[in-house]
Amino acid sequence: MTQQSVATSDKLDAAVLKVAGVVVLGAIMSILDVTVVSVALPTFQTEFDASYARVAWTMTGYTLALATVIPLSGWAADRFGTKRLYMVALALFTIGSGLCATADSIGELIGYRVLQGLGGGMLMPLGMTIMTRAAGPHRIGRLMAVLGIPMLLGPIGGPILGGWLIDTASWHWIFLINLPIGVVALIYAQMALPKDAPEPSESFDFLGMLMLSPGLALFLYGVSSLPEAGTFSAAKVWAPMLVGGALVVAFVLYSFKPRHPLLDLRLFRNRSLTIASVTLFVFIIAFMGAGLLFPSYFLQVRGETTLAAGLLMAPQGIGAVITMPIAGILADRVPIGRTVPFALALIVVGFFGFTQVDPQTSYWLLEGSLFVMGLGMGGTMMPIMTSALRTLQAQEVARGSTLVNILQQIGGSIGAAVMSVILTNELNGSRPIPGAVDPSGKPITEAGLAIAAQQRPEILQQMPVDPSIIERGLDFAARSFAHTFWVAFALVLATFIPAALLPRRRTPAQPLGDDESAQARTPVVIH
Template sequence: MTTDLQQPAPDSTPSAADADKLDKGTLIIAGVVVLGAIMSILDITVVSVALETFQREFDATAAQVAWTMTGYTLALASVIPLTGWAADRFGTKRLYLLAVLLFTAGSVLCATAGGLEQLVLYRVLQGLGGGMLMPLGMTILTHAAGPDRVGRVMAVLGIPMLLGPIFGPILGGWLIDSASWHWIFLINLPIGIAALVYAAVVLPQDDVEPSESFDWLGMLLLSPGLAAFLYGVSSIPEHGGIGAREVWLPALIGLLLIVAFVPWALARRNKHPLVELRLLKNRDMTVALLAMSLFAIAFFGASLLFPLYFIQVRAEDALGAGLLLAPQGLGAMLTMPVAGVLADKIGPGKIVLVGITVITVGMAMFTQVDADTSYAYLLAALFVMGLGMGSTMMPIMSAALATLTAHNIARGSTLLNIQQQVAASAGTALFSVILTNEIKDSEALQLAGSVQAAGGDESKIGAILQRFGLSPDQLQSVLAGAPSELAGAFATVFIVATVLVGCCLIPAAFLPRTKQELPVDQTAMMGH
């Protein structure tokens, strides 16, 4: 799809340097996509700091309010597979406007929720819109810039993807402290209206070709399969492992549905599968998917640990923990634009290898944390990791998308987003369970947790002392050492994270290390 924004004047011959740059029209379109991505990604992290508030407001348990996150994630995962087909059928502009409208309407409804059940229902509506925003954004940007500049546009899209988890807790903590929990949703109303107007004005009109048939069987297999699998995986931290029926049963059902989808998607008679798994015949796409899967498990899973360390070990509040994570974002902002340009010029392979190595160094620094580690050391480690982040995730995505034909970009974006969502959820569950088990293995931490739960009730504390066989003086001594024990549990989990991030070097070594060749139809498109 080409537009006036992308084409030079007929009698102009832009220089190679000018052709390499992102033109004004592309940057304007990028602004639309970034605005939508900011809404979607910030919302996830902003809501995460409000869970304790929801418990108080709705008199609910932690497991019950967790559904405000789980419901959003399940809706998001269920709708992502439909995005590639819907983009081809209705056009990216129409679908993007619908996604922004659904997300904004869901946000406003969330702010009006009078009970937890209502809030979860409205979060599902939000997720239906939010699930389409990222794959659609990637498709729109790749079409606008052309495959020769995928690295640059992925760097632009990477800004909200990397900074959202860092600044979301800051914004959420500030809104809850200074106003009320309703404003973590209402903040999306002006942003959503601006995104709708902006997109309606600047996105090129859709030029929809005759629609492909819809893969109903694929939808009945994959969407429920993803939702059931992620529900099971998301339940692992609550139940402490995979042995609980509430975990393994939905996960197994989901996995069986996903496995059943694979031969159907590859069948010759299925001309237009819901998700185009035949794209995996493209070596660069397959290697990029493997690298992104391992990276998402390791990095997004471990990202859960940083704010928890500051809150649980260093007694910071949510706002303070969010501010302490800022160096990570600053590091990413420095390297991301440079990495995008270099990925286009010399191929993403070398950039990603350097980025993962830097992240591994930063993560390894966290394996040495204790209860009194200097903040200068912690902030330096986060800054180093940020430098690596900016050189890793988006170049991997650009490696996958740069060699796809124009028709397959929407399908490739869908495949990348499904895989990233599944891997990130699995990583979060993995590290939650490892940390929980480390805490369970520590008698001092078990004792500290029991005393905290007693809430100053002397009879309960007496029963705890009797159960552990301790005197009051011994109790104080054990509690004094609890922060060090807790820091030790975090350090152990960071060792696992460091090893997993280091393992990302294996698939990254197979990413293209030279400028990627454009597919025939995209080369022709660029020559128009």
């Protein structure tokens, strides 16, 4: 079957699904890795004797690498070919996984996670480029429904798999498991993906790259250093943020001059793209930032095992399983201004349950809240992305999705940093235990001891304390989580403001046209 006949048919046939299998396999590796590591953070604290803010860099370093390579993906796909570049990304991710398992210090682990991120950052954009070449942008909604498979497996399977591997084997296996999957994915990609015929259509914007990529990396580094420093006045926070912000501003001013800038900000003249980007940006700051704290509450306040925490997170993914395929179909038929507000309302209802947490909150309430949030999430992110891309010309889709992905990475980093700072500051307000200090000489607080005892009960044998101290500490820790969730809840409510401007009338998809090079560059990523 020819590429044109595939692209113009109404359904995703066997030829498209064969290619989709490669993309889904790579996406499963990348997305599972993010969710698996999220439940391993407390384990890293224990294994490497490091603070939560320090081990959080295993997530942040990965995100920084993503933000750095995403702007380069579209140009590199044209220059070197999508198949060749996709296999390089798979190899980088797999090698990075193997190296992570050999890490002897938290610094080494963070460095290897950056290498993983350089590969992982290209997997989804390149995979979507390959799929759109086969199916055409007029079926983006259906494509997103197919790519929803790894997005659903991530929230469900990642925490469970990570918890099981950590509890039954060791943390090393959350990375080692990627090695056989990576080898299979490389063989499958070599067999299933069409041969490359790279035809560079644009000159590379080196000056833009020298401003944007380092600017983003420095800015996000400063933002992500905030939880560890605890204040904006720390040089490691404001200095990289200032330099990075200046480079990004310089790029913004410069980007309107070249014909083919690294990031085409002219596309923000498109009202639909702008509104969708703002809506997604605000939502991600709120939801993704707080989302990292859900398993932490189960681990630190409720004393659950890593596996149990993963299982307790499953209802969120199950809820998304129900709505995401439906949302993918509706996105091609119904204006999202009529559906997304209802999905956001479900998230608000579910989120409210976590603002009420205490050390004995009913698991029925918490699991029900996660399920309702999952229902809402499945009907929010994918339709917003689909709606934005439908209004772009074929040659604009790659650049438009790159814009949205950069905003998504910035929003996720800001959200994680802000929520971590709020939670850390709240916990630091706990009453210190008279005469108790940690190895660094810092006073041990009631909340700090209670959280440590929940994860390692043997601590109480080494340091006998009045049980009322542990009880007060857990109460304080739970209130700290609740206060942090209230901030995220307010931000989710703020998402309704830009969401009210989403299109409520049907907008026809832009025609594919005859420009096959434009057709070949359509990276869409929800990472």
